[in-house]
Each structure stands twice: as structure tokens, then as C-alpha cells.
Amino acid sequence: MSMKRQNRTLVLVLAVAGLAACGGAEDTVEAVTGVEKSDARDSATPLTPARPGEMFAVDYSIIGTPIVGSPVSIELRIQSAYGGEPVSISYQVPDQSSLMLDESQPPVLTRTPLADEPVMRERVTVIPQREGRLYINVRAARELGDGSQSTMISIPIHVGDVDTSLQEHGVLETNEDGETTRVLTAE
Known part of the structure; x- marks a missing residue:
């Protein structure tokens, strides 16, 4: 693969990752109405693992409007490729000064899907300690004889007036072939 093509591919991947991480205008509207959803899929569509080889699909909705204190x-919706086998669900807050688990919230629990309900529903309660974009990590895992298989997601919680627009950095430059790329500067 040529260097130019690698650069274009890298820029495209970074742009897509940036857009996915920042959310969109519809996320802000949903937060104002009281429910923030992780995607716009209709609930009748069955969850499937996001990538081949993943054993769990995790979806979430934030109930209400997050307020400091x-x-x-x-609400979590977890589907396991293991069917009716027990699943360990754990919660981790990367920054305890910005977000805390509720006192009554266990950090680790084990759930088994019901036979007629392939999607496990669980609620985790957290208490925001400041405004901004805060995160909680949710891990779904299945212990196996030779290790474990797991999926982890980081759920963003927007507290207060949070700017979710895409922040562009660097300078757009066009090379001699007419290709435009974003160049990050040392500033």
C-alpha cells in the first residue's frame, strides 16, 4: 500500500472514530427530554455481538437528566452468545472524584439469562460529582476453563451543559496531487 493511501486511510479512520466518540445533535435533544440512548435501533431488533468473535452485545439508556449530586x-441490555450460561457484570468508575457508584450498587454481580428472554436487563446507579462528560466502564464476562472472554464498553454521561460537537484540530493542507489532509501542528 502506498504511503499516500496509508495516510488517507489513517485520516479516514481517525475522522470516523472522532465522529463516533463525540456524538451528535440528536444526543443532546434526547438528554433534554430525559432519556439518552446509545443507538437508534428499534427494540424489536435482536441484539447481536458487534464484531465477529465478541461474545456479548451491550446496549444502554441513561434514565433521566444527570444532575451533580x-x-x-x-439501563443495560446485555445479550450473551453463551445462551443461558451465567454472565459476570462488573462496573468500574475510572475517576472516583467525578463519578461514584451508589452505595447500594454492587461493583460486580452474576446474572443468568432467562430461558425465554435472551437479553438480560440490569440497572446501575451512579452519582455525578461534577459537570462535564463522565464515564463508567461496564464489563460483561464469562469465565472459561482456560481464562475468560469479555466485552467492555465505556458509557459517557453528560452532566450539565456539555459541548458534544466535533472539535477539529490541525490545519488542512493540499499536496501536489490535490489530496487534502489534516496536519496536526505542535502548537
């Missing part, structure tokens, strides 16, 4: 619940 007030508990906020997150």
Missing part, C-alpha cells in the same frame, strides 16, 4: 440510573 443526584443519583442517575443507566
Whole structure:
């Protein structure tokens, strides 16, 4: 693969990752109405693992409007490729000064899907300690004889007036072939 093509591919991947991480205008509207959803899929569509080889699909909705000092619940929907086998669900807050698990919220629990309900529903309650974009990590895992298989997602919680627009950095430059790329500067 030529260097130019590699650069274009890298820029495209970074742009897509940036757009996916920042959310969109519809996320802000949903947060104002009280429910923030992780995607726009209709609930009748069955969850499937996001990538080949992943054993779990995790989806979430934030219930209510997050406010500093007030508990906020997150509804999780977890589907396991293991069917009716027990699943370990764990919660981790990367920054305890910005977000805390509720006192009554266990950090690790084990759930087994019901035979007629392939999607496990669970609620986790957290308490925001400041405004901004805060995160909780959710891990679904299955212990195996030779290790474990797991899927982890980081759920963003927007508290207060949070700018979710895409922040562009660097300078657009066009080379001699007419290709435009974004060049990050040392500033």
C-alpha cells in the first residue's frame, strides 16, 4: 500500500472514530427530554455481538437528566452468545472524584439469562460529582476453563451543559496531487 493511501486511510479512520466518540445533535435533544440512548435501533431488533468473535452485545439508556449530586440510573441490555450460561457484570468508575457508584450498587454481580428472554436487563446507579462528560466502564464476562472472554464498553454521561460537537484540530493542507489532509501542528 502506498504511503499516500496509508495516510488517507489513517485520516479516514481517525475522522470516523472522532465522529463516533463525540456524538451528535440528536444526543443532546434526547438528554433534554430525559432519556439518552446509545443507538437508534428499534427494540424489536435482536441484539447481536458487534464484531465477529465478541461474545456479548451491550446496549444502554441513561434514565433521566444527570444532575451533580443526584443519583442517575443507566439501563443495560446485555445479550450473551453463551445462551443461558451465567454472565459476570462488573462496573468500574475510572475517576472516583467525578463519578461514584451508589452505595447500594454492587461493583460486580452474576446474572443468568432467562430461558425465554435472551437479553438480560440490569440497572446501575451512579452519582455525578461534577459537570462535564463522565464515564463508567461496564464489563460483561464469562469465565472459561482456560481464562475468560469479555466485552467492555465505556458509557459517557453528560452532566450539565456539555459541548458534544466535533472539535477539529490541525490545519488542512493540499499536496501536489490535490489530496487534502489534516496536519496536526505542535502548537
